[in-house]
Amino acid sequence: MHILHSTLGLNSNKTLTDIWFQYVLRNYKSPRFIITTFGVLLTSYIFFPSSLLAVSHKPSKRPDKYTCGFKNSGNDCFANSTLQSLSSLDTLYLYLAEMLSFQMPPGYTIYPLPLHTSLYHMLTLLREPIYFKKTLDVWEVLRILETIHRGKIGRNQHDAHELYVFIIQTLEDEYDRYFQDLKRSQLTSSIPTFPFFGVVTSSLRCIDCGGRGNLVKYPMLMVELNVGNQNDLNKMWRGSWNDIIEDYSCLGCVVKRIILNRDRLNLNGQQEKCYQLLKEKLTSGSLSINDDLIEDPVYTSIITSYPFLKSSSKVVKEIKYSKKPYIIPIHLSRSVYLDSQMWRNGASIIYPEAIEVEHVKYTLKSMIRHQGSHSAGHYECYRHKPAFCKVNGEYRIGKFKGSKKLSSASNKPYWRISDSHVSECTSDSVLNDGKAAYILVYEQEVDNTL
Numbered sequence: 001m002h003i004l005h006s007t008l009g010l011n012s013n014k015t016l017t018d019i020w021f022q023y024v025l026r027n028y029k030s031p032r033f034i035i036t037t038f039g040v041l042l043t044s045y046i047f048f049p050s051s052l053l054a055v056s057h058k059p060s061k062r063p064d065k066y067t068c069g070f071k072n073s074g075n076d077c078f079a080n081s082t083l084q085s086l087s088s089l090d091t092l093y094l095y096l097a098e099m100l101s102f103q104m105p106p107g108y109t110i111y112p113l114p115l116h117t118s119l120y121h122m123l124t125l126l127r128e129p130i131y132f133k134k135t136l137d138v139w140e141v142l143r144i145l146e147t148i149h150r151g152k153i154g155r156n157q158h159d160a161h162e163l164y165v166f167i168i169q170t171l172e173d174e175y176d177r178y179f180q181d182l183k184r185s186q187l188t189s190s191i192p193t194f195p196f197f198g199v200v201t202s203s204l205r206c207i208d209c210g211g212r213g214n215l216v217k218y219p220m221l222m223v224e225l226n227v228g229n230q231n232d233l234n235k236m237w238r239g240s241w242n243d244i245i246e247d248y249s250c251l252g253c254v255v256k257r258i259i260l261n262r263d264r265l266n267l268n269g270q271q272e273k274c275y276q277l278l279k280e281k282l283t284s285g286s287l288s289i290n291d292d293l294i295e296d297p298v299y300t301s302i303i304t305s306y307p308f309l310k311s312s313s314k315v316v317k318e319i320k321y322s323k324k325p326y327i328i329p330i331h332l333s334r335s336v337y338l339d340s341q342m343w344r345n346g347a348s349i350i351y352p353e354a355i356e357v358e359h360v361k362y363t364l365k366s367m368i369r370h371q372g373s374h375s376a377g378h379y380e381c382y383r384h385k386p387a388f389c390k391v392n393g394e395y396r397i398g399k400f401k402g403s404k405k406l407s408s409a410s411n412k413p414y415w416r417i418s419d420s421h422v423s424e425c426t427s428d429s430v431l432n433d434g435k436a437a438y439i440l441v442y443e444q445e446v447d448n449t450l
C-alpha cells in the first residue's frame with residue numbers, strides 16, 4: 001500500500017478515487033501501466049471470477065435497459081446483427097405466431113416449417129424483457145438454415161445483406177410450399193400475409209413519341225439502392241425508381257420512322273406483313289414500346305437492312321408498388337468497382353425515422369451498420385425498443401388504456417448491439433451514423449399489442 005500511495009502521490013486533500021483517475025489519465029498509454037492493469041485483472045479473474053462477473057451482471061430495475069446479445073464465436077457479427085434486426089419487427093413476429101398456429105383444413109398436407117419455428121423461438125427470446133445481461137447463440141438458427149439448404153454457411157462470406165435476403169427467401173419458400181394446396185383450391189381467405197411480400201409495377205413512357213410500354217409486375221422483398229452522388233435516402237429512392245433511360249430502342253419511334261420512310265424501303269412479303277401489323281397496332285393505340293415483336297426475326301431483319309430506322313429515344317421508367325409490404329428492408333449498396341478492385345463507398349446517408357411510401361407511413365425499426373473495408377469489417381445493429389409502458393405498476397409492451405410510456409424508452413428508444421454488448425442510445429445517434437448505414441428496415445405502423 002505504501003508503494004501505491006507514493007506512486008500516486010497521495011495527499012490528504014484528495015480522495016483515493018480522484019488520485020486514481022489522475023494516475024490513469026497520466027499513464028494510460030504507458031506499456032508498464034497496461035501490463036500491470038492487465039496482470040491485476042487477470043489475477044483477480046483467476047482467484048475471484050465471481051467478483052468481476054458480478055459487475056457485468058448488475059440487474060436493472062427497468063425492462064428496457066438490456067436485451068439479449070449474441071456471442072461471437074468467429075465472424076458471427078453479420079448474423080448477430082441480422083437476427084437482432086429481424087427481432088425488432090412486430091409484423092414479422094405476429095406473422096410467425098400466426099403461421100405456427102394455423103389450422104390447416106382437414107385433408108390437406110401439412111408441410112414442415114423449420115425456419116419459421118426456429119426463428120419464432122429465437123425472436124421470442126430476443127423480444128422478452130430481461131433485467132440481467134444475457135447472451136444467446138445465433139448458430140441455433142444458422143444450423144437450421146444449413147440443414148434446410150444442405151450446405152454450410154461460410155463464416156468467411158459474412159455479408160449481412162446476403163444473409164438477410166437468404167432468410168427472407170427461405171421463409172417465403174416455406175410459406176409458398178405450406179399453402180400450395182390451399183391456394184390451388186382457392187381457400188385463401190384465412191392465409192396469413194407474408195410481411196415482406198411486395199409487388200412493384202414498372203412502366204415505361206417514351207418522351208419522344210409519347211408511346212407507353214407494357215406494365216411489368218414483379219415481386220420485391222428488399223429495396224436495393226446504390227450509394228452514389230446522392231446522399232438523401234428519399235431522393236436516392238425516387239431517383240432509382242423514376243429513372244430516365246437515354247438511348248432506348250423504342251418500338252413506337254421505329255414504327256413512326258418506317259411509316260415516314262416507307263417509299264425508301266424495299267420490303268419482302270414477310271417484312272411487309274410485319275410492317276402492316278406494326279402500323280395497325282400504332283394506329284389503334286395498342287403498340288407497346290417494349291412489345292415482344294422487338295425480338296421477332298422479321299422485325300430485326302428490317303432494322304438490320306435499314307440502320308437509319310434505329311431509334312435512340314429518351315424513356316422515363318417508373319416503378320411503383322402495386323402491393324405494399326408490411327416491412328421494407330433497404331439495402332444501401334456501397335460496393336464500387338474501381339481499378340479492378342472492389343471498394344466501399346463510405347458516403348454519409350441521410351435518412352429519417354419515418355418515411356411515407358405512396359401515402360403509407362413506415363417507421364425505422366432497425367439499422368445494420370457496417371464499418372471497415374469492402375471485404376472485411378464489423379457489423380452492429382441499432383434496434384428499436386418495443387413500446388414499453390407501465391400499467392398499474394406493471395411493465396408491459398404495447399398500448400393500453402391509462403398506460404404511461406417509459407421515459408427511458410422515449411429518451412433512448414434504441415439499443416446499439418455489437419454481438420454481446422448492448423447499450424442504449426438516442427434517435428440522433430442512429431440518424432447521425434449515416435456513414436456506416438448498410439441496411440435500414442422500415443415497418444408499417446401496426447397495433448403492437450402482443
Ligand SMILES: [Zn+2]
Binds near residue numbers: 289313
Ligand atoms: Zn418512342
